[in-house]
Amino acid sequence: MLTPPAMLPLIKIGIIRSTSIGDVVLATACIDLLRQIPAPVQITWVGRRPALGLVASAFPEIKAVDVDPDASNYQDKVAEELKDVHFVIDLQTNLRSKLLCRVLKKDYKIPSYTADKRSFERGSMVVVARLRGRRKTLPPEMQKTDVYQYDMMLKTLRHALEVHLPVEMLDGLDQVKAVPSLLSEHDTGEKPWQKEMKFGRWLAIAPGAAYETKRAPVQLLQDIMELLDLNIRQDSVLKEETIGLLFVGNEQERDIALAILDKLDWKGPVLNLAGKLNLWETALALKEADALLCNDSALLHVAESVGVAVAALFGPTVEAFGFPPWREESRAFSSQLGCRPCSKHGKQDCRYGDKLCFGLIQPVQVVEHVKRIIKNKISLQKSDVDTKKPDTK
Template structure:
């Protein structure tokens, strides 16, 4: 589009973000910027069913629509249902955060005039060319730049409800009765090579408990067994909250922690969004991919190896069969980093 976009006043805006939970959280600065840029516009979201709850407490989101890519319906049926549902809303502007053909076709079929997306995406008429080397949240923020000269915050954020916070308060009250340091462990991930070994989590658990720290395990229902195994093998007590909390309740619990230790997975981004320090294990992935913990007191736990990175999303097994990127990050070394952190804090 050749005409200036700086003075447009859309009445109806659609934001499409159908990636996984971590990417959705990294989109929150852009979503907030869109809401702040056009405070009188009606802003709707299209996302995956599992991510919808992340926007349920957002004060400016009017409607949350979902596109189920792996449900009982075929992808085509689900897609056409959304087109029929969205077209009557007569959106003036749509932001497609993921560069997908599905999103492009949806915007075309919904007859949206201003279609914003990254330069490689098909059927986009406002193309975004972000600089290289940005954190993903900053890359997403580039999508608002054609519309304003203002600078908006690029910090991720989640809106939590009172019930979410109360559930976290109640749980912490049961775990952390003596006001000790409370550390969260999130040992799961979708891909096996993004997981620090379970036996190492057990050893780290023992080392931290010996120092008097309290531990709570966090994760999805599918990760509850992994957490239970780590606790059982340590022979110690810890609260296994994996599978007990929804995403916003989990975020509220993470907010109460003194530190979150996790893999390169969704809890990392939840920790950043609620301003809890994060120590994250990076194996097959690297900081250059842009999905790293970004706050001042965060740490990326990694080994410098010639075989890294071996894939943006990890693998089911190490391509070289040695898994050095995780196996050579030893529990005692990680424990020492944590001890030093809290020793330093106690002196300042």
């Protein structure tokens, strides 16, 4: 535990992270770390909506600066907002953010610290996969990661704090655990759909992703849900529960949800909120769910950041990139197809034209994992109820 020195002055920190939504959510691990430091901290976060709005809604105490990176006066505007900070953490790590940090150092003597996005390593994985093709299987180490991307962000922040914090505060800093988190005590009021979700169990489904190539085929999602429906009816524990389906995402994914439901005879309630919620409302909805079935997408990270375990379907990207689920009860599902990964961001069309990377995922494994998550939640909640019962002996 870090011990606060007496009369510590306010620490002013600038964070630059504009896109993408998933990366912005992962960057909230830095907020989690700063909240555990026994010193007053003022954060100015430079970004773009809608991702910036998500951070601002979860942490209203943060100064959120929304500036268009393509604006001609971008550097001047951001420099004006950051001119009083003690240092800047550059989590965007692109040419524009690096030039901005150079201006801050030159004009205001503000140091900056740049996170390693491991772009070279990811690019190397893609090159090797192109050469390997489907002649060989994917090495097992590519289906896991030893370095999560949010750990790289935290590493940068820890280094900056070691430079700028008083020496008496550094003891134990490397032991402080921080994770991506949108959990906040900020009360935004209860939404109508939150009242409905107070009853029964809920499985959230996010069928979308930033790129079409990263979206699991509708047929795979249908197969998973049909098998899950059958398993629930046959499970001695789950068949006694009312399990609802919550669909989240954008307007396009609303149509995917309807296609999935068209093949299902689901007995529980269904909430298709895809296209009806903003990002913050989506986070609040996911917080009420027991589990999330999703692709390698931003909502994977949103769900985990509000404490919800996921079953994530990885197709053209690989877990070794550093973006798989990090919660112990979560899991990524992928194939050992040798042509994975086919690009650094998963947006390149399948060169074989069949998206076999998704086709080889076994629905039965996904279903067993989803069942395990929900049953564990049931068991934990029953245990909590039993613990709170008064002892009548």
